[in-house]
Amino acid sequence: NAGVTQTPKFQVLKTGQSMTLQCAQDMNHEYMSWYRQDPGMGLRLIHYSVGAGITDQGEVPNGYNVSRSTTEDFPLRLLSAAPSQTSVYFCASTPAGGNSPLHFGNGTRLTVT
Amino acid sequence: AQTVTQSQPEMSVQEAETVTLSCTYDTSESDYYLFWYKQPPSRQMILVIRQEAYKQQNATENRFSVNFQKAAKSFSLKISDSQLGDAAMYFCAYRRNNNAGNMLTFGGGTRLMVKP
Numbered sequence: 379n380a381g382v383t384q385t386p387k388f389q390v391l392k393t394g395q396s397m398t399l400q401c402a403q404d405m406n407h408e409y410m411s412w413y414r415q416d417p418g419m420g421l422r423l424i425h426y427s428v429g430a431g432i433t434d435q436g437e438v439p440n441g442y443n444v445s446r447s448t449t450e451d452f453p454l455r456l457l458s459a460a461p462s463q464t465s466v467y468f469c470a471s472t473p474a475g476g477n478s479p480l481h482f483g484n485g486t487r488l489t490v491t
Numbered sequence: 492a493q494t495v496t497q498s499q500p501e502m503s504v505q506e507a508e509t510v511t512l513s514c515t516y517d518t519s520e521s522d523y524y525l526f527w528y529k530q531p532p533s534r535q536m537i538l539v540i541r542q543e544a545y546k547q548q549n550a551t552e553n554r555f556s557v558n559f560q561k562a563a564k565s566f567s568l569k570i571s572d573s574q575l576g577d578a579a580m581y582f583c584a585y586r587r588n589n590n591a592g593n594m595l596t597f598g599g600g601t602r603l604m605v606k607p
Binding site: 451 | 495497500520523534536538541543549582591592593594595597598599600601
C-alpha cells in the first residue's frame with residue numbers, strides 16, 4: 379500500500395514549456411485534489427475531483443488542466459509554464475464524507491525559468 | 492468564503508517546554524472540521540490532530556492538544572514536552588462539512604523552532 383505517489387519529485391521548466399505532474403493513489407479514495415504551496419500562503423486548491431470523469435476548479439485554476447479517467451490517477455497538466463507557476467505541488471486523496479483527513483503525496487518542486 | 496489565519500509566522504520553544512500555536516478562522520457555517528498538519532523539512536504533510544466542530548471536548552493526541560473556542564472561531568495547538576523532532580511548519584486547516592471533495596482551506600503556516 380503505497381498511498382499517494384507523485385512524480386517527479388523535482389522539475390525545472392523553461393517558460394512556455396508544457397508538462398504533466400503525475401499522481402496515483404492505491405487506497406480506492408473517491409476524492410482527489412491538487413494544491414500548490416507558496417511561501418507564506420499555505421496551500422491553495424488548484425483543481426479537485428469527486429470521482430472518475432468529474433473534475434472542478436479550485437481557488438487558483440488558471441494555467442492548469444486536469445482529468446480523471448480512473449479512480450487511481452489524477453494528473454495535473456501545465457499547458458504553457460510561467461514563472462508564476464514556480465511552486466511546490468501536492469496531490470491529495472480522501473474517502474468521501476465524514477472527517478476523513480487528506481492523504482498527501484510527497485510533493486513536486488517545480489521551477490520555471 | 493472561509494479564511495484561516497495564523498498570526499505567528501515563527502515561534503521558538505525550548506526542548507521539553509510547552510508552546511501554543513494560534514489559529515483563527517472565519518466561517519458562517521456551524522458544521523465543520525478543523526485540522527493541524529505538520530510539515531517537516533522532508534516536505535511531507537502529516538496530520539497532527541483533528542477536531543469536529545460539534546464536539547465540545549477538545550481533541551488530544553499524546554503530547555498534542557487543541558483549545559477549540561467555537562464562538563471565538565479560534566483553534567490553537569498546544570505541544571507539550573517539546574522535542575527536537577517537533578521542529579517543522581505547522582498548518583491549520585478548515586473543512587466545511589458536506590463538502591464535495593473534502594477540500595481544505597489552509598492558513599499561511601507557523602514555523603516552529605525547537606532549541607536544545
